[in-house]
Amino acid sequence: RGRGHRRVKHCPRIPTPPRTVPTELRQVDSMTSADFRHDFAAHVDNMRTRQKNQQHMHFFQTLMEENQHLLKNRNLLVLNCGTGTLALMAARAGAAQVYAVDYSLVTNYAQLVVKQNNYEHIIKVLHGHVSQLKLPERVDGIICNWMGHCLLYESELLQLLQARERWLKPGGFIMPDMAALYLLGSAEYLLKNERCNWWLNVYNFNMRALRRYALAEPRYAKIKGEHLLTKAHKVLSLNLNTVSLEQLHINKDIKLQVQHDGFCECFVLYFDVAFSRAHQPLTLSCNPCLQTNYKSPWLQTVLFVEQSFMMRAQQEYKGRLVFQSLAKPGEAVDLLHMKFEIELHEHDKNDSIGRALVLKSWNMMPRFQTLQEVADCQD
Structure with a gap:
């Protein structure tokens, strides 16, 4: 009672600010929550938790720093490369060529990371399963964080053994192998x-x-x-140098x-x-x-x-x-x-x-x- 009727003015729609998505990330940027259910490795949270303050990352870093004589001027394959951290470590240790392979779309992030660290002339990121890929040459060593729960469950051993038979030179190394x-x-x-x-x-x-x-x-x-x-x-x-399926x-x-x-x-x-x-x-x-x-x-x-x-x-x-x-x-x-x-x-x-x-x-x-x-x- 006693109130005047006042029409509410509708505000104009605020336009969505433009987003600049790097070319390498356009495919990942369009992924939905359902997509991440089947490819959680491509989720940023997973990348962080798998690397931040992790014992295995410190292990690989120390291995490559102390064994640069095995990596220098060598052609290497990094399986299950993730964001490309292990491939970058290998390149920093002096590798001549590094092939970084992963069947997750996390490879899109790896391509961007490699480019931003100026290693694109050394590291080549490849997306797909080992059975689907072709490398131009055999490699001197394979680096892979292949371990799973109880060593075997959900491990990358099947991919690793296939890569060993197809691409590892005689006398080449697998890191880690015991x-x-x-x-x-x-x-x-x-x-x-x-x-x-x-x-x-x-x-x-x-x-x-x-x-x-x-x-x-x-x-x-x-x-x-x-x-x-x-x-x-x-x-x-x-x-892993001799083990079979x-x-x-x-x-x-x-x-x-x-x-x-x-x-x-x-x-x-x-x-x-x-x-x-x-x-x-x-x-x-x-x-x-x-x-x-x-x-x-x-x-x-x-x-x-x-x-x-x-x-x-x-x-x-x-x-x-x-x-x-x-x-x-x-x-x-x-x-x-x-x-x-x-x-x-x-x-x-x-x-x-x-x-x-x-x-x-x-x-x-x-x-x-x-x-x-x-x-x-x-x-």
């Missing part, structure tokens, strides 16, 4: 309570079915060294040597890699006992058991470990769908039969498991 995978037993009860046992009572509701899912999949976490019960047992050794699996007897008595809640796996031709020995390790200020994208792989069991120093613990692709006989090796199986028995010093402790499997795959797959994983 790797080992280790198994331990651990009393990580707090981590198990957080990741698995939490589902036993969720706001006074029984959600044991979800605990079964949690127990069926490996977890990646930072393990505390003081919770380890056993010594590290080597379960796999790889020499048929050797990218584990099926062997294991024996765990107990250092401290305690209840084992999980098995832990970690890996080490090194370069055999380094001027000075240098190892990239995911050992949980290692103290470092750097981060690791792999952490340690944790395999939780259904029921914890006591491990005693005076007893012997023997069994079998299987880690292999889920590909059926006749199918190509697939490092994106893999499976762990562990069988462990407790033996007295003079007992040859032993008491069964664990007979369990864990699936590693980029999708949710089916009910049947989860049921098959239970102890």
Whole structure:
């Protein structure tokens, strides 16, 4: 009452300011969130987290600085090049020609980075899978951050071995070329309570079915060294100069040597890699006992058991470990769908039969498991 009617004036539409997108980034600039789901390597956040304060980046930087005699005036191939950082390090170390290859559209960023650092006369960025590309010449060395979780899962080993056969000169090097995978037993009860046992009572509701899912999949976490019960047992050794596809699996007897008595809640796996031709020995390790200020994208792989069991120093613990692709006989090796199986028995010093402790499997795959797959994983 008493208010006058006033017409609201419509403001003119504010024009969108012009955007200048570098030629190299026009393809990435048009990507949607759905596109990044299938190519997250091309996302800026992923590029930052994969490089910032990362242990493996410091490892490669030190390797190339200390072994410039292997890189100088050589033709090199950098697989899984990402933003081109490793290729730039190789060029700075004196490489004559560097081929930087990646099947992600992150290569668009790599082209821009190479240009802005004035290395376009040395580094040639190529987009595509190894099977689709052709190089004008063989190379003296291959540099690749090929490692995956548990060394094999989601690794670039298939691409690397194909590149080795097609393009590496006789006597050429692979950096890094030596790797080992280790198994331990651990009393990580707090981590198990957080990741698995939490589902036993969720706001006074029984959600044991979800605990079964949690127990069926490996977890990646930072393990505390003081919770380890056993010594590290080597379960796999790889020499990338000679390894074949048929050797990218584990099926062997294991024996765990107990250092401290305690209840084992999980098995832990970690890996080490090194370069055999380094001027000075240098190892990239995911050992949980290692103290470092750097981060690791792999952490340690944790395999939780259904029921914890006591491990005693005076007893012997023997069994079998299987880690292999889920590909059926006749199918190509697939490092994106893999499976762990562990069988462990407790033996007295003079007992040859032993008491069964664990007979369990864990699936590693980029999708949710089916009910049947989860049921098959239970102890």
